[in-house]
Amino acid sequence: MSKVLIVAEHLGGQLNPATAKVVAAARAISPEAIDVAVLAADPAAVAAEAARIEGVSRVLAVANPANEHPVAQVYAPQVAKLAEGYSHVFGPSTTFGKDLMPAVAALLGTGQVSDLMSVEGPSRFTRPMYAGNAIVTVEVPADETVVATVRVASWQAAAGGGSAAVENVAVDATLPTHTRYKDLSQAKSDRPDLQSAQRVVSGGRGVGSAENFEIIYKLADRLGAAVGASRAAVDAGYVPNEMQVGQTGKIIAPELYVAVGISGAIQHLTGIKDARTIVAINKDPEAPIFEIADIGLVGDLFKVLPELEAALS
């Protein structure tokens, strides 16, 4: 029988919503247990949050001052120790999971399934390759631990309302001191988080400048949406990089995605293909974004957006 260990992602004492999506993927294996490991300096608050996710059997709280920041080479030896007795070790396909999980896999002497999209069996999964243009069935040798990052955009978060037991666990692992965390600089935003938002409005090169992005923020606020951007808009310096949506940025699956002034390069489309409804507003009728848009409008964004905002109020 399968037993799944999930590594929780958290920041500032709050559990990342991606964790509940990883639980959903774990449940698709129909395992006998799903345990969540919370590594932190003080894991209590995050562990309590994780315990409420439906389907979680136990939460393993690993308190250690060395775990204050998520340094992959510090977390990995601990996760590899905890992995003993588990058939599967999962993490989210976020920068946290992508950084950590291959290190865990290497310690366990196994490969990793990146961006797990669907479960076909306990050791059979699908994942995207070639910027999402090929979906590949991957089989892990049945006698090996399955280490995977779960593609967050492919799974609906497991519900809350659970009440798993929280156990404090001591892990006996030698931790390196060769990597030292210095700081994290975050762009401040009151808007919903891009990765978990139900609605997202994104701007591209067509927006023209950082000042002009105000028009995108206004529409987003009207819709209660998060704001994203194409790589072109990030490279041009209109917005910070953490807003980038695409193969090399964030992969999202909101209910509504509004692409404004975005032509729709392959690398951008990869990031939004799973959105329920895609709306494209672009002045170029030939823009590839219209090939995948559910609703397309050819027009000047500086005229269309204020009109749209007024019509929605």
Place this chain on the structure above:
Amino acid sequence: MKILVGYKRVVDYNVRIQVKPDGSGVVTDGVKLSANPFDEIALEEALRLREKGVAEEVVVVTMGPADAQAHIRNGLAMGANRAIHVVTDAPLQPLTAARAFLKLVEKEQPGLVILGKQAIDDDANQTGQMLATLWGRPQATFASKLEVSGDTATVTREVDAGLETLEIDLPAVVTTDLRLNEPRFIKLPDIMKAKSKPIESIPFADLGVAVGGEQTLSTFAPPEARKKGVMVKDVAELVEQLKANGLA
């Protein structure tokens, strides 16, 4: 110090991939192949460190079939001092590639290994992390800024929450993000010069790489196509459509 750079040959990023009708893979015959874009950034960064006097030698490493020589010459023309070609016809999965890199690391004793954060064919994003782990050295992934000073490096990383800074002891593995630098173009005289630069060919079997942990990639399928959309002529129609979809 010496810097080892991974330099993978992949299907060019502009190519629209076709999945083979029998699901055995993607069509690569007659398709344009290029350096993995993240690896070009890795090579550029290594060259800049050499130009700053931080590194003395930059070695590009390619693992691929015998016909990858032209690709390797591109790396040399961009400015690498020499190349190592691990010759193998089988595509290497990240764990195997990391184990092979480790053998080269043991042999070459580099102060820094710079790899791309992911290859745009398998999109795995694993090799650098696995190499650092097997080597027992620091990793700094998704680097957008790298400063080397003595035996340590300060690396700014592009993480979901923003920009994180780590200080790492060398030797270490760094993987590159898009915004680390703008790779230089190859100039004609450099292509001529590259012809006389050494390429060491090592058959994969001679490295003595451990086996195990290999996954089977059984079927390739194209992604599900989206339903054809509608074009609206003005904002009023757009709002109507949004309402019909329960979105406004």
